């Protein structure tokens with residue numbers, strides 16, 4: 001099925017092999033994002049039509065990192081680099097952004113973005129987050145709409161927290177199931193996000209508990225009726 005959006009045609013594929021299963025494999029995630037890469041940025045913006053304020057969620061998550069000029073930040077599951085402009089505003093040209101993603105086609109898009117803007121301080125790594133070795137010390141780690149895909153998210157957060165300098169922050173922006181009556185609408189929300197390979201099972205992962213296990217947690221914020229969370233952990237000053 002195709003829908004016209006301006007001159008562009010966005011293809012939503014409703015017959016996907018992983019549909020029948022709630023947790024999709026890493027290979028299926030990669031294949032899904034290979035297909036999604038071309039139209040990812042536009043499709044993400046279309047979620048505004050259902051009140052999903054993705055840019056303001058990103059802004060809040062990135063503000064929560066408390067980055068300074070010259071800092072180094074790692075973006076886990078960076079996709080097409082949708083966070084990079086904002087991150088670069090915070091770290092400046094002397095800081096560094098390291099983007100990690102497992103899908104080649106998403107990294108191709110981010111490479112185009114980096115080349116167009118002539119950013120010299122971006123390093124891109126094609127790797128499963130579960131296998132990624134964080135560099136010595138960094139000032140921030142962020143993951144937006146990506147970590148719940150990673151079965152080993154607890155270990156990624158543990159290693160990410162260890163890589164942080166004292167006072168550094170790790171921020172996760174992702175989907176969750178709401179706690180309140182609205183959770184009865186969860187199947188609707190999940191259907192809404194199905195083109196992204198999400199499911200109730202993936203949204204039942206709780207990265208904020210890992211943050212609280214390995215770092216000092218900040219109060220968690222929720223958006224979109226509790227379907228979206230922003231969880232923040234801070235590394236001890238003397239780490």
Ligand SMILES: C[S@@+](CC[C@H](N)C(=O)[O-])C[C@H]1O[C@@H](n2cnc3c(N)ncnc32)[C@H](O)[C@@H]1O
Nearest residue numbers: 077078079082101102103106128129144146149
């Ligand atoms: C919904 S997109 C989010 C992209 C970007 N962070 C954003 O906010 O727009 C999810 C991304 O996570 C990546 N991803 C999924 N599983 C991953 C894994 N195990 N390791 C690294 N990246 C992964 C996908 O390739 C995809 O680019």
